[in-house]
Amino acid sequence: MSERMMICLSADVDGDANRAVPGRIESASPGYDEARYDACLEGFQILLDLLGESGIRSTLFLEGRVCRRLADSGIRSDALAGHEIACHGYAHEDFTGRESGIPMSRGDCLAAINHSIRTIRETTGRDPAGFRAPYTRINKSLFEAVLDAGFRYDSSLTCEMKTCGLKPFRPASGSRELIELPLARTKDSKGRTRGSYLWPVFEKRRSIEEYIMSAEALSGISPNGFIQFALHPWHLVVDENGRRFSEKRIAGNVDALRRLCRAMSDRGSFRAVTLDEVCASSDAGERVEFDDAQGVC
Numbered sequence: 001m002s003e004r005m006m007i008c009l010s011a012d013v014d015g016d017a018n019r020a021v022p023g024r025i026e027s028a029s030p031g032y033d034e035a036r037y038d039a040c041l042e043g044f045q046i047l048l049d050l051l052g053e054s055g056i057r058s059t060l061f062l063e064g065r066v067c068r069r070l071a072d073s074g075i076r077s078d079a080l081a082g083h084e085i086a087c088h089g090y091a092h093e094d095f096t097g098r099e100s101g102i103p104m105s106r107g108d109c110l111a112a113i114n115h116s117i118r119t120i121r122e123t124t125g126r127d128p129a130g131f132r133a134p135y136t137r138i139n140k141s142l143f144e145a146v147l148d149a150g151f152r153y154d155s156s157l158t159c160e161m162k163t164c165g166l167k168p169f170r171p172a173s174g175s176r177e178l179i180e181l182p183l184a185r186t187k188d189s190k191g192r193t194r195g196s197y198l199w200p201v202f203e204k205r206r207s208i209e210e211y212i213m214s215a216e217a218l219s220g221i222s223p224n225g226f227i228q229f230a231l232h233p234w235h236l237v238v239d240e241n242g243r244r245f246s247e248k249r250i251a252g253n254v255d256a257l258r259r260l261c262r263a264m265s266d267r268g269s270f271r272a273v274t275l276d277e278v279c280a281s282s283d284a285g286e287r288v289e290f291d292d293a294q295g296v297c
Contacts, residue, residue, distance in 0.1 A: 026091035043233030064090035064116035109145035
């Protein structure tokens with residue numbers, strides 16, 4: 001393992017302000033009967049530009065549907081070079097059926113995942129190494145389908161830092177195993193919950209400096225561990241209800257993300273890597289039983 005904590009920036013590249021819809025498996029954007037991608041593609045280009053400026057390699061969890069729109073949007077597949085490609089379902093499925101009311105079987109989950117893998121392969125020329133469940137909701141049927149699909153890692157679970165620390169682990173899964181690279185949840189100095197996702201920054205509820213300072217503090221606690229920050233590219237330009245931010249607000253969000261990217265590339269206390277690099281560097285000795293009721297550890 002590295003003597004510096006590994007820090008990862010991952011992006012769920014999916015439809016604008018995706019929402020689960022009762023009575024159907026696939027997602028839609030607010031106010032529409034289907035998923036929209038204008039804000040996603042605009043934000044994704046911004047993200048790629050910022051990553052290029054800072055020299056950071058990111059993990060991009062691509063929804064299958066968005067892959068079909070990349071070339072038409074002017075985002076070429078070679079713009080993804082250097083970044084890790086991962087899978088985020090095909091149509092941002094509500095796999096567990098929590099809101100759709102249609103829980104998917106193991107076979108149905110695998111079919112959707114394989115559809116996404118084929119689409120990602122056809123449009124990017126690469127196979128995804130890892131998986132993140134839409135809405136970060138995963139149950140036993142989906143977990144088993146992720147195993148069946150042959151991914152090296154999953155990054156759907158959210159773990160309390162105080163119980164799971166900052167270490168990858170292996171979910172107990174019978175004869176087959178994969179590494180879990182969890183999202184984090186912790187408490188700040190005021191007792192407020194803070195997660196890996198940066199949406200509170202884009203919604204002006206937190207500052208990006210809180211996340212940077214948190215990473216620096218954690219690097220001293222767990223120098224051989226890892227932490228990841230995550231975002232949705234659409235959230236740089238629209239809010240959680242799909243309403244476009246003002247140009248001043250968009251510029252502020254872009255600047256906040258730029259400051260994070262610069263911090264990740266400049267700090268000597270940690271090094272920026274992809275999730276697949278964390279997977280390859282980890283011995284992941286701990287075994288944690290998957291909790292089908294909660295989807296968390």
